[in-house]
Amino acid sequence: MWRPTARLAPHLTSAAITAVVLAPLVAPGYVLRYDMVFVPRQPLSWEMVAPADALPRAVPLDALVSLANLAVPGWLLQRLVLVATLYFAALGMARLVPTERTLTRVVGALAYAWTPFLAERLLLGQWGLLLAYAALPWLVAAVRDVRTGRPGALGRLVLAAAPAAVTPTGGLIALATVLVLLPTKGRWRATVLGVGAVAALCLPWVVAALTSAAGGRSDPEGVAAFAARAENWSGTVGALAGTGGIWNAQTVPGSRSSALVPVATLVLLAVCAVGFGALRRRWPDGIARLAWLAACSFVLALAGTAPGAPALEWLVTTVPGAGLLRDGQKFLIPYALLVALSFAVGAESLAHRLAGRIDANAGRVVLVAAALLPVVILPDLAVGAAGQLRPVRYPADWDAVSARVAAAPGEVLSLPFDGYQRYRWNHGQVVRDPAPRYLDAPVLMNDALRVGAVTVDGENPRAAKVQAVLDAGQPVASLGVRWVLVRAEPGLDVPATVLSGLRPVYTGNYLALWENTEITAAPPGPGRRWPAVGAHVLAALVVIIGACAVLRGRRKP
Amino acid sequence: MAKLATFIVAAVLGAALGIIGIFATVGAVSPSADHVADQSVEDPAMTVYGTR
Numbered sequence: 001m002w003r004p005t006a007r008l009a010p011h012l013t014s015a016a017i018t019a020v021v022l023a024p025l026v027a028p029g030y031v032l033r034y035d036m037v038f039v040p041r042q043p044l045s046w047e048m049v050a051p052a053d054a055l056p057r058a059v060p061l062d063a064l065v066s067l068a069n070l071a072v073p074g075w076l077l078q079r080l081v082l083v084a085t086l087y088f089a090a091l092g093m094a095r096l097v098p099t100e101r102t103l104t105r106v107v108g109a110l111a112y113a114w115t116p117f118l119a120e121r122l123l124l125g126q127w128g129l130l131l132a133y134a135a136l137p138w139l140v141a142a143v144r145d146v147r148t149g150r151p152g153a154l155g156r157l158v159l160a161a162a163p164a165a166v167t168p169t170g171g172l173i174a175l176a177t178v179l180v181l182l183p184t185k186g187r188w189r190a191t192v193l194g195v196g197a198v199a200a201l202c203l204p205w206v207v208a209a210l211t212s213a214a215g216g217r218s219d220p221e222g223v224a225a226f227a228a229r230a231e232n233w234s235g236t237v238g239a240l241a242g243t244g245g246i247w248n249a250q251t252v253p254g255s256r257s258s259a260l261v262p263v264a265t266l267v268l269l270a271v272c273a274v275g276f277g278a279l280r281r282r283w284p285d286g287i288a289r290l291a292w293l294a295a296c297s298f299v300l301a302l303a304g305t306a307p308g309a310p311a312l313e314w315l316v317t318t319v320p321g322a323g324l325l326r327d328g329q330k331f332l333i334p335y336a337l338l339v340a341l342s343f344a345v346g347a348e349s350l351a352h353r354l355a356g357r358i359d360a361n362a363g364r365v366v367l368v369a370a371a372l373l374p375v376v377i378l379p380d381l382a383v384g385a386a387g388q389l390r391p392v393r394y395p396a397d398w399d400a401v402s403a404r405v406a407a408a409p410g411e412v413l414s415l416p417f418d419g420y421q422r423y424r425w426n427h428g429q430v431v432r433d434p435a436p437r438y439l440d441a442p443v444l445m446n447d448a449l450r451v452g453a454v455t456v457d458g459e460n461p462r463a464a465k466v467q468a469v470l471d472a473g474q475p476v477a478s479l480g481v482r483w484v485l486v487r488a489e490p491g492l493d494v495p496a497t498v499l500s501g502l503r504p505v506y507t508g509n510y511l512a513l514w515e516n517t518e519i520t521a522a523p524p525g526p527g528r529r530w531p532a533v534g535a536h537v538l539a540a541l542v543v544i545i546g547a548c549a550v551l552r553g554r555r556k557p
Numbered sequence: 558m559a560k561l562a563t564f565i566v567a568a569v570l571g572a573a574l575g576i577i578g579i580f581a582t583v584g585a586v587s588p589s590a591d592h593v594a595d596q597s598v599e600d601p602a603m604t605v606y607g608t609r
Contacts, residue, residue, distance in 0.1 A: 034606070124607075229609055248607030258584030264577050354566065359559040362566045369570040376578040380585035420606050430606065449606040 009102045010094030013109045018086040021114075021122075024384035025079050029391030031384075032431040034251070034420070036125030038078040039394070042066045043440035049208070050532035053460045054447055055216070055323075056208035060536055061128045061166040062437070063204075075391075081127060085134045089113045092137030093337070097344045098282040103351075103367040108344035112137065114374040116231075116244030116256060117329075117336050119381045123251035123388060125431070126330070131163040132170030133333050139164065139174060140337065143181045144286055146190050152553015154190055157182075158197045158546025165201035165539070168209075169330050173297075174198050177334065180293045181286060200542045203535035209321060211528050216320025219457035220313035226327040226451070227304030234262035240301050241265055242377075243336045245329050247304075247451075250430070253380045264377045271370065272339055275346025282345070294338035300331040323459070343370070392426050397508035398438050401485060404506055404513055405439045410482020410520075412443045415494050417470055419446045419458075424489060425510065435485055444481060470498060477501035477516050484514040 025031065030038050042048075044066035050056065068077050090113035097108040121129055138160035145153035161178065165171035178198045183191050209216065228245040230236045231252055239245035242265035244256050255261070279287045303312050304326060315322040325331075347370030355363030380386040405412060414435045422430050436443040444466060447458025458464070466479060476484055476498055484502055486494050488511055502514035 225609070247609060249609055250607050254585040254587070255581035256584070258577075258580045260577050260580040261584075358562040358566065362559075362563040365563060365567045365570060369574060372574055373577075376574045377581055379578060379582050386585060451606055452608045 006102045013106045014087045014090035017090050017113045027391045029393045031389045034125035037432050037434050038074040039438045040074045042069045042437045050529040053213045053462045055214045056205045059208045060204040085130045089134035096137040096141050104348040107347050107371045111343045112340035120246040128167040135164040147184045152550045155546040155549025161198045162543050168205045171202035201539050207535040208532045214459040218316040218323025222326045222456040223313045228329045231256040238262050255380045271346040272342040275342035278345045278349045294335040297331045297334040301328045303328045395510045397511040401513045405441050409441050412483040413481040414485045417446045475500045482519045486512045488512040
């Protein structure tokens with residue numbers, strides 16, 4: 001029977017959440033915050049496919065953005081990506097909730113798409129990670145379908161895992177989800193195919209990491225710097241229990257410090273406890289595994305704090321690639337999914353009991369209250385996190401500099417030598433240096449990160465060499481870079497000795513470009529990056545095969 | 558009787574949500590001392606990835 005309300009309500013709820021959160025993006029320009037950098041047209045370079053000297057933190061994400069930029073301008077691409085992330089996160093959860101009741105789906109959508117985790121990671125600009133957040137409900141639904149043998153489910157699993165696997169963290173979460181939830185007796189072929197496909201989607205960043213010259217071991221100081229932190233009197237565990245607790249105090253919505261937030265979190269968890277029992281009856285073969293996955297993600301989120309910190313410090317200094325575990329709160333996604341799922345079902349159970357004792361309206365009141373609870377706890381996610389997502393325009397200097405570099409390609413050194421900058425034209429908001437994305441040339445950037453008074457060393461050996469040259473006040477011309485890009489703003493003077501031997505070719509209000517005329521060679525070609533190219537092609541083939549499988553499944557009666 | 562009970566449920570839940578919402582909004586518009594301290598030392602030349 002056609003039930004328009006039941007069909008449309010999840011879509012309308014998802015659209016409403018998206019519109020309310022991203023409202024400021026109707027203004028022209030680019031939202032530039034921390035790791036979120038979009039430019040008018042991002043060139044596709046070898047550095048995007050496999051960084052030569054840095055760890056592949058945005059592989060294959062950057063290459064995909066560059067490809068999409070061929071068809072869609074950067075400002076539109078940013079809006080499409082952010083809108084799709086919020087919309088599909090809410091819709092995915094609304095569809096995943098095992099219920100016949102529309103209002104319960106609405107509760108699930110709000111409980112998953114209006115969370116501290118989403119707000120904090122959005123304010124940190126980690127939209128790649130949020131793609132994994134949006135994809136996870138779809139991935140869990142696809143895994144459930146594979147286990148029950150629904151046609152086309154394996155293809156849907158691949159398509160759901162693909163957006164998650166565009167970053168290493170998202171790829172690991174997707175792989176762990178499939179490894180834990182998928183294995184089924186009698187369906188070993190589907191299990192092997194599913195796990196193999198998701199592993200293949202992770203190959204681009206795995207191979208890029210193996211071929212990079214960056215050391216895989218990380219600075220142990222990053223463990224404390226990026227550990228989960230308390231947001232109110234409930235401590236770190238309380239913050240994480242409410243899906244908050246990000247390491248950076250600058251990206252925490254102000255409402256998280258409210259004295260009543262822990263109380264509201266307790267209420268939320270109490271409803272979850274009610275819902276967990278009901279979920280075990282509705283999804284008997286999967287919920288225990290999901291709970292196990294969520295528990296592991298919670299433990300990982302806590303790992304950087306005492307007493308797990310020494311073990312994690314040993315791990316990041318010993319095991320190549322283990323530095324990925326330093327910011328453990330980002331792995332909280334499966335926990336956030338279980339909380340939203342059990343909260344929606346728990347609210348429905350309570351509503352059902354109350355409807356039995358009083359009347360149906362009383363039950364509806366409970367569900368409406370449950371739907372509003374996430375919004376009431378976190379009111380400052382609305383309107384671009386209370387105005388923090390503000391589009392700005394790039395100064396014309398960026399186009400001028402980009403044109404000059406494109407005319408004579410060569411490696412660029414960006415000064416001041418900080419990976420993250422605070423530009424006047426961006427309201428003083430910290431953002432990753434746009435140079436590697438704006439300029440059609442490899443850009444030598446500092447991958448050391450300053451967290452308060454602590455500097456967490458990076459893994460790029462060339463960046464360390466540049467820092468040593470700068471610290472000694474020696475000319476950067478000796479580093480062999482073709483261009484030196486300098487911020488030309490008051491208070492940011494670069495010592496004359498550092499720029500000696502270079503010729504100024506452009507000076508604007510915000511940027512200056514200096515040329516090293518002794519370097520004329522073009523930047524190196526693909527070199528040892530061919531294995532990474534092969535991994536990208538293989539991942540693309542897996543996605544295409546997955547899409548074909550979905551289409552085939554739909555054609556079957 | 559059922560209508561009165563429903564009204565009471567709605568009133569109790571509405572009041573609870575209202576109080577939580579007011580506290581959360583006050584927290585949102587009145588940043589903690591940590592936030593104020595962060596902003597007061599803001600310097601364009603001093604770029605940090607974040608603070609704890």
